[in-house]
Amino acid sequence: xxxxxxxxxxxxxxxxxxxxxxxxxxxxxxxxxxxxxxxxxxxxxxxxxxxxxxxxxxxxxxxxxxxxxxxxxxxxxxxxxxxxxxxxxxxxxxxxxxxxxxxxxxxxxxxxxxxxxxxxxxxxxxxxxxxxxxxxxxxxxxxxxxxxxxxxxxxxxxxxxxxxxxxxxxxxxxxxxxxxxxxxxxxxxxxxxxxxxxxxxxxxxxxxxxxxxxxxxxxxxxxxxxxxxxxxxxxxxxxxxxxxxxxxxxxxxxxxxxxxxx
DNA sequence: TTGATTGTTACCGG
DNA sequence: TCCGGTAACAATCA
Numbered sequence: 001x002x003x004x005x006x007x008x009x010x011x012x013x014x015x016x017x018x019x020x021x022x023x024x025x026x027x028x029x030x031x032x033x034x035x036x037x038x039x040x041x042x043x044x045x046x047x048x049x050x051x052x053x054x055x056x057x058x059x060x061x062x063x064x065x066x067x068x069x070x071x072x073x074x075x076x077x078x079x080x081x082x083x084x085x086x087x088x089x090x091x092x093x094x095x096x097x098x099x100x101x102x103x104x105x106x107x108x109x110x111x112x113x114x115x116x117x118x119x120x121x122x123x124x125x126x127x128x129x130x131x132x133x134x135x136x137x138x139x140x141x142x143x144x145x146x147x148x149x150x151x152x153x154x155x156x157x158x159x160x161x162x163x164x165x166x167x168x169x170x171x172x173x174x175x176x177x178x179x180x181x182x183x184x185x186x187x188x189x190x191x192x193x194x195x196x197x198x199x200x201x202x203x204x205x206x207x208x209x210x211x212x213x214x215x216x217x218x219x220x221x222x223x224x225x226x227x228x229x230x231x232x233x234x235x236x237x238x239x240x241x242x243x244x245x246x247x248x249x250x251x252x253x254x255x256x257x258x259x260x261x262x
Numbered sequence: 263t264t265g266a267t268t269g270t271t272a273c274c275g276g
Numbered sequence: 277t278c279c280g281g282t283a284a285c286a287a288t289c290a
Contacts, residue, residue, distance in 0.1 A: 149279090208268070248281080
């Protein structure tokens with residue numbers, strides 16, 4: 001279940017799953033994370049998320065950089081471990097648990113400059129306390145590109161995915177085609193705050209939930225009730241038709257009435 | 263087997 | 277430089 005929350009949850013898990021003595025690397029499909037062998041037998045000291053990027057820090061000073069992309073999965077299980085399922089790019093083991101990373105877009109070892117380069121091209125992470133929203137607003141305020149593009153541009157601000165994009169803009173009553181330049185600071189602040197709130201909820205619940213009633217009720221709802229308009233035909237607020245859009249090749253939705261076309 | 267998918271990047275043209 | 281479009285890549289499930 002990508003789109004941020006899996007990653008964020010992983011990085012913010014109260015109980016780090018990588019406390020083990022031996023870090024083993026497995027490659028059932030014949031594909032290794034580049035340089036992964038170097039980490040064999042070394043401890044992971046910390047795991048941290050920067051937007052949708054995961055960084056496992058090792059005692060050797062190396063960084064394992066993982067991006068799950070659309071399909072990547074992190075599978076945790078208790079030992080004794082079973083045979084890796086599917087395309088496991090790296091397997092990490094503690095005394096008690098095994099963690100497989102399946103099908104990530106990125107699974108590589110970075111040195112310090114490599115990590116610095118990565119962080120330099122990622123915008124402020126909505127979920128990080130050290131994030132600087134001013135950086136995101138500066139980019140948005142001088143851009144002619146539509147806000148629907150900008151808030152999902154991970155170099156502008158990091159964390160929002162395709163579903164959150166549609167849902168957040170609907171919640172704010174902003175059409176995705178509104179140019180960045182037309183977004184003032186007040187609106188941006190509302191956008192940032194809403195993204196922060198929803199993503200935090202996603203981390204906690206391990207599910208994307210953007211419907212207020214569902215948020216108030218707590219717990220995890222059936223998928224159909226978790227979104228307001230993503231994939232929907234009618235707007236829950238005004239009962240009008242939901243427009244299907246295409247933003248940079250990804251589907252998006254908007255309500256013509258609640259989100260007036262600029 | 264096919265199509266769709268919560269993502270990213272490189273490259274090109276206007 | 278900025279911005280939009282396209283293709284490529286990835287693994288899984290229905």
